[in-house]
Amino acid sequence: MRHLLDHIHEVPVHLIPCVEGRTDGMEGWQQASRWGSVIPAAWSFMLAARARGLGTAWTTFHLAYEREAAELLGIPHDEVMQAALIPVAHTIGTDFKPGRRRPLETIVHWDRW
Ligand SMILES: Cc1cc2nc3c(=O)[nH]c(=O)nc-3n(C[C@H](O)[C@H](O)[C@H](O)COP(=O)(O)O)c2cc1C
Numbered sequence: 001m002r003h004l005l006d007h008i009h010e011v012p013v014h015l016i017p018c019v020e021g022r023t024d025g026m027e028g029w030q031q032a033s034r035w036g037s038v039i040p041a042a043w044s045f046m047l048a049a050r051a052r053g054l055g056t057a058w059t060t061f062h063l064a065y066e067r068e069a070a071e072l073l074g075i076p077h078d079e080v081m082q083a084a085l086i087p088v089a090h091t092i093g094t095d096f097k098p099g100r101r102r103p104l105e106t107i108v109h110w111d112r113w
Contacts, residue, residue: 055091
Protein backbone atom coordinates (compact mmCIF):
# COMPACT_ATOMS: atom_id res chain seq x y z
CA MET A 1 0.00 0.00 0.00
CA ARG A 2 2.86 2.33 0.89
CA HIS A 3 4.52 1.66 -2.47
CA LEU A 4 1.27 2.25 -4.34
CA LEU A 5 0.72 5.50 -2.45
CA ASP A 6 4.19 6.74 -3.40
CA HIS A 7 3.86 5.77 -7.07
CA ILE A 8 0.20 6.13 -7.96
CA HIS A 9 0.85 9.26 -10.04
CA GLU A 10 3.20 7.21 -12.27
CA VAL A 11 0.57 4.60 -13.14
CA PRO A 12 -0.31 4.80 -16.86
CA VAL A 13 -3.97 3.73 -16.58
CA HIS A 14 -6.52 4.13 -13.79
CA LEU A 15 -9.74 2.18 -14.30
CA ILE A 16 -12.82 3.37 -12.39
CA PRO A 17 -15.62 0.78 -12.53
CA CYS A 18 -19.01 2.51 -12.23
CA VAL A 19 -22.57 1.39 -11.65
CA GLU A 20 -25.78 3.24 -12.51
CA GLY A 21 -28.12 4.13 -9.64
CA ARG A 22 -27.01 5.51 -6.30
CA THR A 23 -27.80 3.52 -3.16
CA ASP A 24 -26.84 6.18 -0.60
CA GLY A 25 -29.05 5.70 2.47
CA MET A 26 -30.80 2.60 1.09
CA GLU A 27 -31.18 -0.68 2.96
CA GLY A 28 -28.29 -3.12 3.08
CA TRP A 29 -29.84 -5.64 0.67
CA GLN A 30 -30.35 -2.91 -1.92
CA GLN A 31 -26.76 -1.77 -1.55
CA ALA A 32 -25.47 -5.37 -1.73
CA SER A 33 -27.47 -5.98 -4.92
CA ARG A 34 -26.04 -2.89 -6.58
CA TRP A 35 -22.42 -3.46 -5.58
CA GLY A 36 -22.80 -7.11 -6.61
CA SER A 37 -23.60 -5.91 -10.11
CA VAL A 38 -20.26 -4.20 -10.60
CA ILE A 39 -17.65 -5.82 -8.34
CA PRO A 40 -17.55 -9.23 -10.12
CA ALA A 41 -17.12 -7.46 -13.48
CA ALA A 42 -14.22 -5.42 -12.14
CA TRP A 43 -12.65 -8.53 -10.62
CA SER A 44 -12.98 -10.32 -13.98
CA PHE A 45 -11.16 -7.39 -15.57
CA MET A 46 -8.35 -7.71 -13.02
CA LEU A 47 -7.96 -11.44 -13.74
CA ALA A 48 -8.01 -10.83 -17.50
CA ALA A 49 -5.36 -8.12 -17.11
CA ARG A 50 -3.22 -10.47 -15.04
CA ALA A 51 -3.44 -13.13 -17.77
CA ARG A 52 -1.98 -10.52 -20.14
CA GLY A 53 0.96 -9.55 -17.90
CA LEU A 54 -0.71 -6.49 -16.38
CA GLY A 55 -0.82 -5.87 -12.65
CA THR A 56 -3.80 -4.26 -10.89
CA ALA A 57 -4.80 -3.39 -7.33
CA TRP A 58 -8.24 -2.73 -5.88
CA THR A 59 -8.32 0.67 -4.20
CA THR A 60 -11.09 2.77 -2.68
CA PHE A 61 -9.14 5.69 -1.22
CA HIS A 62 -10.25 8.12 -3.94
CA LEU A 63 -13.91 7.56 -3.05
CA ALA A 64 -13.49 10.01 -0.18
CA TYR A 65 -13.36 12.49 -3.07
CA GLU A 66 -15.90 10.76 -5.32
CA ARG A 67 -17.75 13.96 -6.16
CA GLU A 68 -14.57 15.80 -7.13
CA ALA A 69 -13.48 12.85 -9.31
CA ALA A 70 -16.92 12.80 -10.94
CA GLU A 71 -16.67 16.50 -11.78
CA LEU A 72 -13.17 16.09 -13.17
CA LEU A 73 -14.14 13.11 -15.36
CA GLY A 74 -17.66 14.15 -16.38
CA ILE A 75 -19.34 11.29 -14.49
CA PRO A 76 -22.95 12.17 -13.53
CA HIS A 77 -22.48 11.83 -9.76
CA ASP A 78 -26.18 11.86 -8.86
CA GLU A 79 -26.91 8.88 -11.15
CA VAL A 80 -23.69 6.88 -11.18
CA MET A 81 -21.60 5.43 -8.32
CA GLN A 82 -17.87 4.80 -8.59
CA ALA A 83 -16.93 1.45 -7.06
CA ALA A 84 -13.14 1.62 -6.98
CA LEU A 85 -10.02 2.98 -8.65
CA ILE A 86 -7.89 0.24 -10.18
CA PRO A 87 -4.36 1.22 -11.22
CA VAL A 88 -3.21 -0.85 -14.21
CA ALA A 89 0.40 -1.26 -15.29
CA HIS A 90 2.92 -3.81 -16.50
CA THR A 91 4.41 -5.60 -13.52
CA ILE A 92 8.10 -5.44 -12.64
CA GLY A 93 9.09 -9.09 -12.89
CA THR A 94 6.82 -12.05 -12.24
CA ASP A 95 8.18 -13.46 -8.98
CA PHE A 96 4.87 -13.17 -7.16
CA LYS A 97 4.12 -15.01 -3.94
CA PRO A 98 0.91 -15.48 -1.98
CA GLY A 99 0.01 -12.60 0.35
CA ARG A 100 -0.04 -13.19 4.10
CA ARG A 101 -3.39 -14.60 5.20
CA ARG A 102 -5.00 -15.25 8.57
CA PRO A 103 -5.53 -18.97 9.25
CA LEU A 104 -8.67 -20.17 7.45
CA GLU A 105 -10.29 -21.51 10.62
CA THR A 106 -10.33 -17.99 12.10
CA ILE A 107 -12.60 -16.70 9.31
CA VAL A 108 -14.63 -19.71 8.07
CA HIS A 109 -17.85 -20.69 9.86
CA TRP A 110 -19.44 -24.10 9.20
CA ASP A 111 -23.23 -24.65 9.44
CA ARG A 112 -23.62 -21.73 11.88
CA TRP A 113 -21.73 -18.58 12.87
C1 LIG B 1 -12.09 -3.08 -0.54
C2 LIG B 1 -10.61 -2.80 -0.68
C3 LIG B 1 -10.16 -1.49 -0.73
C4 LIG B 1 -8.80 -1.20 -0.85
N1 LIG B 1 -8.40 0.08 -0.92
C5 LIG B 1 -7.09 0.34 -1.03
C6 LIG B 1 -6.65 1.69 -1.13
O1 LIG B 1 -7.45 2.61 -1.10
N2 LIG B 1 -5.31 1.92 -1.24
C7 LIG B 1 -4.40 0.87 -1.30
O2 LIG B 1 -3.20 1.13 -1.41
N3 LIG B 1 -4.81 -0.40 -1.22
C8 LIG B 1 -6.12 -0.68 -1.09
N4 LIG B 1 -6.52 -1.97 -1.01
C9 LIG B 1 -5.49 -3.01 -1.04
C10 LIG B 1 -4.96 -3.23 -2.43
O3 LIG B 1 -5.98 -3.85 -3.22
C11 LIG B 1 -3.73 -4.11 -2.41
O4 LIG B 1 -4.01 -5.30 -1.76
C12 LIG B 1 -2.59 -3.41 -1.73
O5 LIG B 1 -2.27 -2.26 -2.48
C13 LIG B 1 -1.36 -4.31 -1.55
O6 LIG B 1 -0.96 -4.88 -2.76
P1 LIG B 1 -0.75 -6.46 -2.87
O7 LIG B 1 -2.05 -7.08 -2.47
O8 LIG B 1 -0.42 -6.71 -4.31
O9 LIG B 1 0.36 -6.79 -1.94
C14 LIG B 1 -7.86 -2.27 -0.91
C15 LIG B 1 -8.32 -3.58 -0.88
C16 LIG B 1 -9.67 -3.85 -0.77
C17 LIG B 1 -10.13 -5.29 -0.72
